[in-house]
Amino acid sequence: MADQRITGPNWSSEGGTLNPAAFGEPLDAARCAALHNHLMERGFQLGGENSAEARPETWWHVHGSSLSDVSSKLHPNVLEFLKLAWVSAPGESFFWSTAGIPSPDDLFANGVNEAYQGLTTLDHDMYSEDDDDFEIDVPAALDVDCHRFVTLYAFQASHHQRSPSIGVVFDQVRHMAIFVPNQGVIPLLINGHNTQKFTCLEQVLDSWHLLVDREKVTKQNGIWQLNGVAQCDLDDALSAWDDLVENVEQRILNNDGSSLEDDTPRVLLNPDTAASLSLSTFRRSFLTRARRPKFQWIAPGMQVPSSDELARRISAATATDETSTSDSLQEHPLLLFAIPESNREPWPSNYCSSLTQRVPSNSELLFPFAKNIDDEAGFAPGLYLSSTASEHMVYADSFRLILPFTLGANGFVRRTDFTWDIGVSEATDQLGNLHHNTAPRYSELYQSGNSITDNGMPQHDGQLSKLFETWKRQGEMGAGGWRVSEQDAVGVIGQTGDEIQGIAIIEQNADSWERWGNYIIGR
Structure with missing residues (x-):
């Protein structure tokens, strides 16, 4: 698993990047799924069990029978990630503040796609003007106007209470992810005034691993907790x-x-x-x-x-x-x-x-x-x-x-x-x-x-x-x-x-x- 990490638990900036993120490249489904599953394994270990005992199932195995209407809306790399990534047991969270990968019905119910569709022609063109800088092969059948943004991780509502929580949203055109804490920030995200950075999905997952490395996030009694006095x-x-x-x-x-x-x-x-x-x-x-x-x-x-x-x-x-x-x-x-x-x-x-x-x-x-x-x-x-x-x-x-x-x-x-x-x-x-x-x-x-x-x-x-x-x-x-x-x-x-x-x-x-x-x- 160490070869999938970007920084690693003992990484030092003086030593250079251990394993760089693939900025501007298609989603590395295998790498991101490995990081995702390893984070769940670490949660099992902190809870005194292992993945063999927990026997987690993949998102695809759990929801595959109801994907006929959703699979055509997903980029092949995103679909491959969902086929490999495990899901948490009912009632358990994937990570601190993060419930996990949403159900098929909730993948696109984030408000970002609606806001994107509501842009004026000028604003739409301004938002999309840099799309060509990302050499991503987008299938012609994928309706990016309606299904460009997919929620890969849903936040728990209790951690971002100012308006309905969203989570980690993935842009299927640029293959970059961004934290969208709640619906209140969507106008800023879409009209170009957003101050949060888009980044690779492996960067998001690696940053969560780093929180565990530093014991900033721990798991006690089966619950992920933020350690305010780490x-x-x-x-x-x-x-x-x-x-x-x-x-x-x-x-x-x-x-x-x-x-x-x-x-x-x-x-x-x-x-x-x-x-x-x-x-x-x-x-x-x-x-x-x-x-x-x-x-x-x-x-x-x-x-x-x-x-x-x-x-x-x-x-x-x-x-x-x-x-x-x-x-x-x-x-x-x-x-x-x-x-x-x-x-x-x-x-x-x-x-x-x-x-x-x-x-x-x-x-x-x-x-x-x-x-x-x-x-x-x-x-x-x-x-x-x-x-x-x-x-x-x-x-x-x-x-x-x-x-x-x-x-x-x-x-x-x-x-x-x-x-x-x-x-x-x-x-x-x-x-x-x-x-x-x-x-x-x-x-x-x-x-x-x-x-x-x-x-x-x-x-x-x-x-x-x-x-x-x-x-x-x-x-x-x-x-x-x-x-x-x-x-x-x-x-x-x-x-x-x-x-x-x-x-x-x-x-x-x-x-x-x-x-x-x-x-x-x-x-």
Whole structure:
């Protein structure tokens, strides 16, 4: 099975791609079915059984007698995949959040085909203009106008509740797959504004295997579960933090810095102090193991707190009782790196309305900040570890950066999915093109956006590990107006002498045409 994997459980990016995906080529039915069936085998093993005992049947064997009306609507490669792929037992899910391959009646009942048929001639031609770039032999008998998009994996409704769930949809013309979480995103998918990527089906299946490799998804009592506090989250965050700190310290030394004479090993939070605090597993492990930098500013305008100050913030951000365990604490967002320059705008006391400048949704209400931090201002700007009280927590190392100013007025700043929040107003740019203005936001910088990621994870706050990797890159390359001085991570733009320091570097650059791309973190 290893020869079918793209990355493999011990894959390293330094070693190159183990087994590349076949982009632009017809669906490899045998390979995808092998990946599909092996994922089921891993589920059997985690549940204490094997495929011989479970005796799974193929989708074709289960539904073949009722396929007379459906088989003509499927590309031969898709049909071959369905002949080889196993189906889950009744009442069991194929994978976390994924029910499995739909029944014949539900293969095309995804709403995408209807939306595609409803396009105007111009929009239809625009969507299909790149079809010739994919050298896929589409049988003449296949009606691609009505049956172009087939649902190969159906999501469970509980994981994508905003509107009816869909799943992994496969384009039978381009032979590429895409995650469609719910019907609400179909207009974006069809009209060209979709921010989710089409990819090969083997890439989707391999990404699910990787989640099992990293124990991010586990199977307990016969049920696939997302591990919100997986060890890989902690390992990734600590590794990225150590790389960032070491990189900045080395650059300071290379600049003849004289502030790094103290070689005493220290951590962000003194373990003895942490022993008396109520902390979740991730927060305790990260803060007591992450080494303390020998400099004060970890990023422009963001200050590393003392251990005592961090302990005070932890106490303010934790709501607990005597029966709470380390993984059941109701922890509010924790201010990790404060931005002292917080006097530019008054901060209203209502967290949600000040954060989003609109009526908060139910999910936003799950993230109240500790109100006794910076009481007079409402809450302090800075980098926060996200709340652990949310039932939607996907990654333990999630964060939000709250800025003392809004971004978006210039229309360039973007999240990972290349969106910001689109406002209702329109404006004409310097070239005379009409476009939507982006709404100003305090808290969207370095976030992933609304799209689910390549492995099907739902929307979630950004991850510390990816943020630290981005900061390291910005310091190394001078990207986004950053540089490392003899003292700390600061920055400079323009000519010599035209220095902008502190949080103003981000304000100046993140929403600029020249440097907005440097403020996007990876998926």
